[in-house]
Amino acid sequence: MAGAVQNRSKVTVTCFLLFCAALALTSYSSKNPSLTGVGALITSESLRPFQKLLSGTSKWLVRLWDGYVNLIDVQQENQRLRARLQALEAENSKLFEWQEEVKRLKSLLGIAQEYGLQGLAAEVIGYDPSNWVRAVTVDKGSRDGIKRGMPVIKGNALVGQVVVVSPNTSRVLLIIDHSSGVDSLIQSSRVRGVVEGLGRDVCELRYVPREEEVAIGDRIITSGVDGVYPKGLMVGLVSDVDKGAGSLFWSVKVKPAVNFSRLETVLIITSAGQVMAEESSSQVQDDAKGG
């Protein structure tokens, strides 16, 4: 009996001391984020072979299902997609004309610029094990030239940012994570705000003053001001607007442009070069005479 009581006391004291140690460690790591880096590196490298194996196996199974089993309504979908393709081709032709016109106008104003984005495709091989952090692991790392802070996109839509890099893998913090913030603007009105993640499949655009106009369906793009994400990347669409009573700002919900539940491959932007296109004076003069 005495032994059990003594053991109980030892356990209680140990728990208390370890709890205090954990709090101290949390405080220290919040001021020194690199502390978790070494451990994360070891963990991600050790899990990588299993994640790659599982990722490959699941993709093979999905291909098997799609290719041989799930052939219902394929013909109808094919016809529907053909019609959609024709409509998009017509629209693309129109957009190309507009693009050319914008180029001509910019050259007349003398502010011709081109943004070149270079990237590396990466495959998503794992997710964060907890339910409270929205991050993915990709199969490219420092050996492929990936560095911390590089933006990650899918198509022209924003996915997130590289936060941890190991030799063969990288960890990408998604924009839907509650610690993510993206300096953005509403494409139509050019009103600026910060898109912050809520830990689910919706984000919030914050700090939009009440006197500004915001409508459901407005496109949200990156502003480029934070120096992290290139300007003009699609963040999402406004899905809900709430003018909360007593608040200085709108409460704007944004549905991300990326479907994070089907994230398989992404593009890690390795350089966002900005090239000033030289406009020869003769070209400007020719255009001015012709215009």
Added chain:
Amino acid sequence: MLILRKIVLILVLGLLALFIQGTLLKSLEPAFMIVPNLFLVLVCFLAFYEVSVLGAVLAFVLGLELDIASNLLLGPWAASFIAVYGMLSSISQRVFVESVVAVFLGVLCSCILATFIYLVIVFQFQPTVGNLLSYSLTLMVEALLTAVLAPLIFAGLKVFLLPRSSASSSRA
């Protein structure tokens, strides 16, 4: 030797839980699927069957493993798990832990408490959007899922981690 075997097995099971939670389960379903907290099941198992300084240290180490994998802060899960271990181990000797209901309720309450402590600590040290209320649905689903799976996992863990003699011998 038995102690060393337990330590190694617990740490390996922690890595396995990491793989299952972070890769296997989430590859079956969309990214927003709520996965059970298998680490917490291990901690609860330790609280029921390894009430000792070793058990407390192992619970702490399991928390550190999850913190390292999440790469957010080092310490919140460790603090949560040790708090849950302390609470559960103090009542485990007064409860019939062989009962499925006891395991279910113990793990359910532990999951809620651990996640609550974790979120409170994270909110203190890192700016986050939202509040505890907005995470309540996720918290409840995670707790229920974990509690439902716990009796099955306990049955498997008893085979690997406990000696063939009575399970309660290590709790004496």
